[in-house]
Amino acid sequence: MxxxxxxxxxxxxxxxxxxxxxxxxxxxxxxxxxxxxxxxxxxxxxxxxxxxxxxxxxxxxxxxxxxxxxxxxxxxxxxxxxxxxxxxxxxxxxxxxSGVDYVDPATLEHQDRDRARLLQEAVEVILSSPLHRSGKVLDRERNEVVLADLKWQIAKDLQKATTADRKMQDIGIPTSDNPRASTSHKQALLALQKIRMQADVNIEKIAVYSNKVKYAESLLEDEKRADAYGEVFAELEVESVREGQQSEALESLVAAQEAALEVVELHTKMNL
Missing domain, CATH: 1.10.287 (Helix Hairpins)
Structure with a gap:
């Protein structure tokens, strides 16, 4: 798959x-x-x-x-x-x-397909997060609308980049020192690089956002863990108090018995 x-x-x-x-x-x-x-x-x-x-x-x-x-x-x-x-x-x-109503990443050049994969992974992390689904921390509706639009715009740019890249491959590179051909080739290359660089920038911003969502999610999960740790500690504290009481009772018992044994030993020595 x-x-x-x-x-x-x-x-x-x-x-x-x-x-x-x-x-x-x-x-x-x-x-x-x-x-x-x-x-x-x-x-x-x-x-x-x-x-x-x-x-x-x-x-x-x-x-x-x-x-x-x-x-x-x-x-x-x-x-x-x-x-x-x-x-x-x-x-x-x-x-x-294609490129009007949908973009199939499978049809893109490998580098643009990799960008589409990173884009989808970052968006999926955000939209599948409990922080998003609950709507209590993140604005669920705004996330869905804005991210869907951004994902589409970036995907469309990647489609344009792939189409332009393949056209340039078909055209080939200049084979002479024709200045017009050389200039046009450089301009086309720069435009192709620009659209891909902009896609990289936008994907990186979404990826940073998704990492912040994951970090916040980890913080909240650790808060729950802290509460659970506290419950374990409280249970152990109760046991510790009980053990302390048991220890005091045992020491008291031992001390009383030792005193009684000393009395028995003293009576024995005095032949009482």
Whole structure:
């Protein structure tokens, strides 16, 4: 399973079929299988009827099942072609909406995909925190609205960076000392670096915020631990007082018995 999720524009819904598109190879393979299945079924029906020794089955009768099977196969084949067309149309729609209604990190360049992963991890830490969910410490509604918008804006910038990067790879680097080509290339590189640097800055700010949330959460958890430690200490203090009383009673008993033994010993020596 990938460690990222599709980032959807706030208020939008990902297009139907996103993440489960059927490849052209799969569609072609499916059509071939249907062709052979239909043909095989027709042949088997004809052979089965031909194997029956019955004068009622004439040559024309033997052809009837084949014709029926062929017609069925043709209908299924047309349906497959229609499904293929619908799948291609869905793919075009999904591609058209990429960067408009959603960004799929799986389609980004590896460095932009890593940025998207860090972004999603930081946002998830905040939104999954008890401090956020309770709404008592953090403003839950503001967190959700602002973070969703920031995540989308950053993801869209990463999509732009990936698209520009791939275009530049296709264009290639200048191969001569043409000053205009060299200048344009440098400008494009600087613009690409700028959009990625800005994304890094914003992701870092969200990451710092998420770290503060984790730290505050740890402080509150340790407060609960401190209370629990206090309860343990109080219980042990009660036991300590009780043990002290037991110790005093024992010392008193021992002292009394020792005094009695001394009296017995004294009487023995005096032959009383």
């Amino acid at each position: 990938p460690d990222w999720e599709i980032i959807v524009r706030p208020g939008a819904h990902p297009p139907e079929g996103l993440g489960r598109e059927i490849s052209s190879e799969e569609l072609e393979d499916s059509k071939v299988k249907i062709v052979w299945s239909g043909f095989s079924a027709a042949v088997l029906i004809v052979l089965a009827l031909a194997a029956v020794e019955n004068e009622w089955y004439t040559a024309s009768a033997l052809l009837l099942p084949f014709i029926i099977a062929s017609a069925f196969f043709f209908i299924v084949y047309l349906s497959t072609i229609n499904a293929s067309g619908q799948a291609d149309s869905a793919k075009k729609k999904i591609k058209r909406l």
